[in-house]
Amino acid sequence: MILNTDALIKELSFKAIRSSGSGGQHVNKVSSKIELSFNLHGSLVLSDTQKERLFVTLKNRLTKDLMLMLQCDESRSQHKNKAIVTQRFLQLIKEGLHVPKKRKPTKIPRAVIAKRLKNKNTQSIKKVNRKKPDID
Secondary structure (H helix, E strand, O other), rough: OOOOOHHHOOOEEEEEEOOOOOHHHHHOOOEEEEEEEOOOOOOOOOOOHHHHHHHOOOOOEOOOOOEEEEEEEEOOOHHHHHHHHHHHHHHHHHHHHOOOOOOOOOOOOOOHHHHHHHHHHHHHHHHHHOOOOOOO
């Protein structure tokens, strides 16, 4: 399915938060952590079938009101974090919309079946020949 990523990115909302963890005074005064939120139910870009597919594939990552929340605090730069989390979001949506091909069961060739039966027969004969003969 073809997806308009520019329109999808416009539906995202970003929020800058202070990062946790060590980092001294810089961490306490700079909001470099980015939180991305996407309303799956209210999206105008996605069709109903796409929304249903994403709901099934991403159900463990959605909040109760069908919001997808992602966070990134890998970099000290707010812009880099925004780019990383946006890329992560697009990859997540792409993987969620991917429909795997249906597997076609293959037919076992006659030669393979014949070979297996032949080997089975030779093994059987080999084991019969190992037995002690019946003396009546």
